[in-house]
Amino acid sequence: MDRPSLAVMRPSLGGQVIVAIVGAGDIGRGWASLCIAQGWPVRLFDHETKSLVEAHANVITRARRLVALGYADAEAVERGVANFNVSRSLLQACAEAHWIIEAIHEDVIAKQKMFEAFESVGHRARIVSSSTTAIPIKDIVARCRRQDRCMIAHPLNPPELIPLVEVVPGPHTDGALVELLKGWLRALGRIPITVKRAKQGNVAGRIAAAVWREAIDLVLTGVVDVADLDRAVAVGPALGWAAAGPHLTYHLAAGGRGVEGFIQHLLSTFESTWADLATWQRLDPEQQHRLVQALSRAYQGDIDTMRDARDAKLVAILKALEEVRRERESLGVATEDEA
Amino acid sequence: MDRPSLAVMRPSLGGQVIVAIVGAGDIGRGWASLCIAQGWPVRLFDHETKSLVEAHANVITRARRLVALGYADAEAVERGVANFNVSRSLLQACAEAHWIIEAIHEDVIAKQKMFEAFESVGHRARIVSSSTTAIPIKDIVARCRRQDRCMIAHPLNPPELIPLVEVVPGPHTDGALVELLKGWLRALGRIPITVKRAKQGNVAGRIAAAVWREAIDLVLTGVVDVADLDRAVAVGPALGWAAAGPHLTYHLAAGGRGVEGFIQHLLSTFESTWADLATWQRLDPEQQHRLVQALSRAYQGDIDTMRDARDAKLVAILKALEEVRRERESLGVATEDEA
Numbered sequence: 213m214d215r216p217s218l219a220v221m222r223p224s225l226g227g228q229v230i231v232a233i234v235g236a237g238d239i240g241r242g243w244a245s246l247c248i249a250q251g252w253p254v255r256l257f258d259h260e261t262k263s264l265v266e267a268h269a270n271v272i273t274r275a276r277r278l279v280a281l282g283y284a285d286a287e288a289v290e291r292g293v294a295n296f297n298v299s300r301s302l303l304q305a306c307a308e309a310h311w312i313i314e315a316i317h318e319d320v321i322a323k324q325k326m327f328e329a330f331e332s333v334g335h336r337a338r339i340v341s342s343s344t345t346a347i348p349i350k351d352i353v354a355r356c357r358r359q360d361r362c363m364i365a366h367p368l369n370p371p372e373l374i375p376l377v378e379v380v381p382g383p384h385t386d387g388a389l390v391e392l393l394k395g396w397l398r399a400l401g402r403i404p405i406t407v408k409r410a411k412q413g414n415v416a417g418r419i420a421a422a423v424w425r426e427a428i429d430l431v432l433t434g435v436v437d438v439a440d441l442d443r444a445v446a447v448g449p450a451l452g453w454a455a456a457g458p459h460l461t462y463h464l465a466a467g468g469r470g471v472e473g474f475i476q477h478l479l480s481t482f483e484s485t486w487a488d489l490a491t492w493q494r495l496d497p498e499q500q501h502r503l504v505q506a507l508s509r510a511y512q513g514d515i516d517t518m519r520d521a522r523d524a525k526l527v528a529i530l531k532a533l534e535e536v537r538r539e540r541e542s543l544g545v546a547t548e549d550e551a
Numbered sequence: 552m553d554r555p556s557l558a559v560m561r562p563s564l565g566g567q568v569i570v571a572i573v574g575a576g577d578i579g580r581g582w583a584s585l586c587i588a589q590g591w592p593v594r595l596f597d598h599e600t601k602s603l604v605e606a607h608a609n610v611i612t613r614a615r616r617l618v619a620l621g622y623a624d625a626e627a628v629e630r631g632v633a634n635f636n637v638s639r640s641l642l643q644a645c646a647e648a649h650w651i652i653e654a655i656h657e658d659v660i661a662k663q664k665m666f667e668a669f670e671s672v673g674h675r676a677r678i679v680s681s682s683t684t685a686i687p688i689k690d691i692v693a694r695c696r697r698q699d700r701c702m703i704a705h706p707l708n709p710p711e712l713i714p715l716v717e718v719v720p721g722p723h724t725d726g727a728l729v730e731l732l733k734g735w736l737r738a739l740g741r742i743p744i745t746v747k748r749a750k751q752g753n754v755a756g757r758i759a760a761a762v763w764r765e766a767i768d769l770v771l772t773g774v775v776d777v778a779d780l781d782r783a784v785a786v787g788p789a790l791g792w793a794a795a796g797p798h799l800t801y802h803l804a805a806g807g808r809g810v811e812g813f814i815q816h817l818l819s820t821f822e823s824t825w826a827d828l829a830t831w832q833r834l835d836p837e838q839q840h841r842l843v844q845a846l847s848r849a850y851q852g853d854i855d856t857m858r859d860a861r862d863a864k865l866v867a868i869l870k871a872l873e874e875v876r877r878e879r880e881s882l883g884v885a886t887e888d889e890a
Contacts, residue, residue, distance in 0.1 A: 238806075346820050368787050369804055376787030403786045405779035413824040415775050416787040420797075421824035422761040423788070427797045436754050440744035442796020447742045448707050448715030448755040449762070450792035455864035456857075457781020457789075458759075458766045463846050464858045465708055467577075471846045475839055481657075481685050485752040485760035487832040493825045500814055507802050507810045517884060518795075519803045524875050525794035532871035536863050545856060 228252055229396055232305040232334070234326065235315035236260075236267035236298075239343050242371030243313050245274035248292030249284040249372065250400050256298050257305035264298045271296065278372060281527045306333040311396065313365070315343040320351050327362065328355040339393045341365035345417065348410050349382040359384035365393060365404075366414055373526050375403040378414045429490035431506055432499055438510035454529065567591055568735055571648035571673070573641065573665065575599075575606035578682050579654035581710030584613035587631030588623040588711065589739050595637045596644035603637045610635065617711060620866045645673040650735065652704070654682040659690050666701065667694040678732045680704035684756065687749050688721040698723035704732060705753060706741075712865050714742040717753045768829035770845055771838055777849035793868065 231247045233240050236258035247254045248271065256271065258264045272293050278284035299305035306312055312334050314326055323342060330340050340362050342352050353362045364380035371377075377397050381390050390406065397404040407414050413421055427445070430436050436444065452461045459471070466473030495503070511518065570586045572579050575597035586593045587610065595610065597603045611632055617623035638644035645651055651673050653665055662681060669679050679701050681691050692701045703719035710716075716736050720729050729745065736743040746753050752760055766784070769775050775783065791800045798810070805812030834842070850857065 346823065368791070374787060374790060376783055376790075378783065403782060405775065405783045407775055409772070409774045411769075411772075411774050412827045413820075415769055415780060415783045417820075417824055418765050418769065418828060419762055419784055420788045421821050422765045422828055423758055423792070423797050424801065424821065425825055425828075426757050426761045430750075430754055430757065431798070433748070433750075435748045435750050436744065436746055438798050441754060442799050443742060444715055444717065444744045444754045444796075445758055445792050446794070446796045448713060449759045450789045450796075451713060451715075451865060451868060452707070452861075453762070453784050453789035454793045454868060455785070456861040457783075457785045458762050459770070459777050459846055460781050460850060460857065460861070462763065463850055464854060464861055468854050470843075470850075470854060472843045475834075475843070479834060479839070481752075481756075482760050482763065483833055484685065485756055486764055488751045489757060489761055489764075491830055494822055495814075495818060500818070504809075504811045504814070507798055511799060511802055511809075515803060515807050515809060518799065521875075521879060521884070522791075522795040522799070522803055524879065525872055526790060528871035528875045529790060529793060529868050532867035533864055536860075536867045540860060540863065545860070 229310045229399075230308050231255070232257065232299075232309035232312045232337075233315060234258070234302065234305060234312065235317070235343075236263045237315065237317070238369070239367065239371060240313070240315035241267050241271050241274060242367065242369070243315060243343070244271040244296070245278070246372040246400055246402075248272075248275040248296050249278045249289050251288035251291040251295075253295035254292065254297075255305040255309065256296070257302055268296075268298050274370075274372060281523065282531065283373070283527045302329060303333045306330065306337065308336060309334060310336065310338050311393075312337045312340045313343060314341065318344060318346060320347050323347060323352045324355050327353055331356060331358060337361065339363070339389060339396070341393065343367060346412070349380050349385075350410065353382050353384075360386040361389055363390060363393065364407075364414075365397070367402075368416060370523075373523060373530075375401065375530070376416060377402045377404045378407050378416060379404050380407040380410055380414060382410075425490050425492070428495065428499075428503055429492075432502055438506045442510075454533075568649045568738075569647050570594070571596065571638075571644040571651045571676075572654060573597070573644060573651065574654035574656070574682075575602045575637075576654065576656070577708070578706065578710060579652070580606050580610050580613060581706065581708070582652050582654060582682070583610040583635070584617070585711040585739055585741075587611075587614040587635050588617045588628050590627035590630040590634075591739075592634035593631065593636075594644040594648065595635070596641055607635075607637050613709075613711060620862065621870065622712070622866045641668060642672045645669065645676065647675060648673060649675065649677050650732075651676045651679045652682060653680065657683060657685060659686050662686060662691045663694050666692055670695060670697055676700065678702070678728060678735070680732065682706060685751070688719050688724075689749065692721050692723075699725040700728055702729060702732065703746075703753075704736070704743075707755060709862075712862060712869075714740065714869070715755060716741045716743045717746050717755060718743050719746040719749055719753060764829050764831070767834065767838075767842055768831075771841055777845045781849075793872075 230253045232255045233244050234257050236256055244254050244256050275289050279286045279289050312330055342364050349364045353359045359382055363385045366378040368374040368376050394404040427441055430441055431438055462474045463471040466477055569592045571594045572583050573596050575595055583593050583595050614628050618625045618628050651669055681703050683703055688703045692698045698721055702724045705717040707713040707715050733743040766780055769780055770777055801813045802810040805816055
């Protein structure tokens with residue numbers, strides 16, 4: 213097979229990745245603004261023409277907003293904007309693309325058909341990735357002959373700000389192409405991880421679900437107010453995890469003895485808490501209503517203003533962490549967790 | 552009763568809070584370095600004299616380290632150091648104190664006796680707080696006559712860096728004294744929340760337990776490596792929660808429709824994941840062993856070096872968030888979540 217070496221395809225080595233994004237909803241727009249902010253040529257397609265017109269303006273706004281936030285280079289963004297097109301057909305979007313990103317609605321049949329179509333229109337694509345949150349990769353590629361280049365690349369929201377991308381290979385995905393995609397994602401300033409075994413919710417979705425269930429339960433049972441719950445997580449455990457991740461947090465929490473010391477000292481406390489955590493699996497309509505009411509009382513401000521504040525904080529945290537990394541690297545004291 | 556007004560006692564209005572800390576383990580030392588860094592007079596006592604000698608030097612090191620990290624004012628720290636004493640007796644430690652902080656080992660009988668003793672030695676104390684992680688406040692104060700001034704003030708580790716302090720009043724705690732303590736904690740740069748109803752693990756401990764169980768399960772079942780799990784949480788959900796908290800995160804995640812829109816759109820995905828999350832309540836010795844092995848492989852570096860890196864990141868994040876808050880305040884666009 214005519215396959216260029218990984219090095220040739222790495223944009224960090226001067227190459228440019230032509231990206232086709234199929235699906236112009238919120239996630240597709242996020243991917244587009246992210247790639248544009250790196251100056252990469254992007255073709256965006258959606259079967260709904262109306263969505264596409266609105267998306268074009270929105271993507272450019274989002275990409276330029278990254279410059280305003282100090283999170284992207286103005287020159288790169290304008291180069292990306294100049295090379296950004298909405299396409300009239302799936303073929304036009306995909307024909308030249310090195311990377312096809314599927315970001316349509318969460319419907320397994322629709323995604324299967326789309327991945328089948330990519331086999332006709334995406335001959336040049338090295339990677340075809342799905343942004344799915346909940347559909348297993350083996351189902352998405354069920355109608356594909358070329359499964360080697362297919363995988364999930366699942367971003368969080370908003371994709372242009374949260375660095376994590378979960379890469380989930382299918383049973384027939386080529387490991388070298390997983391590495392290729394991870395290289396591209398890093399070139400986009402993303403931090404990819406590999407989900408080695410498909411599992412409902414991947415990694416981040418499961419952790420988030422565990423947190424949200426308990427967070428809902430603590431509010432609905434009157435243990436804590438919405439705002440205090442959010443504050444507690446934000447300036448408590450989340451702060452620690454943002455600096456070190458959960459496992460490393462506990463590895464560092466028992467003097468010099470590592471996680472073994474932590475287990476000796478605190479496992480029984482965790483076990484008591486595990487036995488007491490919320491385990492319900494459905495949020496009934498009455499509970500939904502109470503949750504919505506509680507949140508509406510806690511956060512009466514304008515949603516766009518609060519989202520701007522959140523985004524400003526996200527970028528400030530990311531820049532601060534990058535600064536620490538650079539400082540420690542220059543001192544020669546970078547540690548494993550920074551790999 | 553001879554009770555000064557709250558305003559008189561607020562250090563932000565010029566008063567100084569004299570603090571007695573009983574128990575010179577890791578948490579007691581953390582409280583001491585935090586109070587010293589604010590220039591407050593601290594008396595530290597422990598029944599084990601050996602622990603106390605070591606603690607004295609360690610507390611000063613930790614307080615001065617905050618200056619090196621750019622997180623405390625050198626002048627205030629040196630004022631605190633000059634007013635820092637280890638005491639020869641419980642009476643000597645507590646006699647003049649406005650605030651007695653109990654930080655002895657997690658033993659309900661020992662804590663009951665200690666709180667009983669505070670009634671004889673701590674006449675001037677407005678607040679007597681326990682740092683307990685797992686013992687209910689009603690049990691700790693079971694032998695006290697003066698329960699109005701007693702409550703839990705539970706810090707996270709390290710107390711001088713993580714801003715969250717969970718305040719848990721007992722059934723007879725005076726609400727005005729809860730507010731007094733929260734004012735003192737804010738003067739120490741802490742962010743207090745109120746736990747309205749005693750519950751195993753309070754808020755942060757329950758959220759942390761939910762995360763750690765799922766994080767352990769994902770590693771032990773081979774879904775993800777330790778380092779990728781930590782990275783995923785750190786640059787994924789934890790980053791979002793540090794910027795906005797879990798409830799606000801979802802309130803902002805569905806365009807302008809708030810959490811109601813989010814529930815409509817994504818509740819079924821969360822429900823599928825809730826049904827699939829780990830629910831085990833014990834980590835058996837074989838699993839403990841595998842977890843320790845996996846962490847040792849992932850993090851081979853020196854623990855102190857990794858802890859320094861973590862602390863540098865914590866402080867960088869905190870300073871970045873403070874900077875955003877100040878900027879937005881000066882623009883007049885602070886939002887509810889910043890209250």
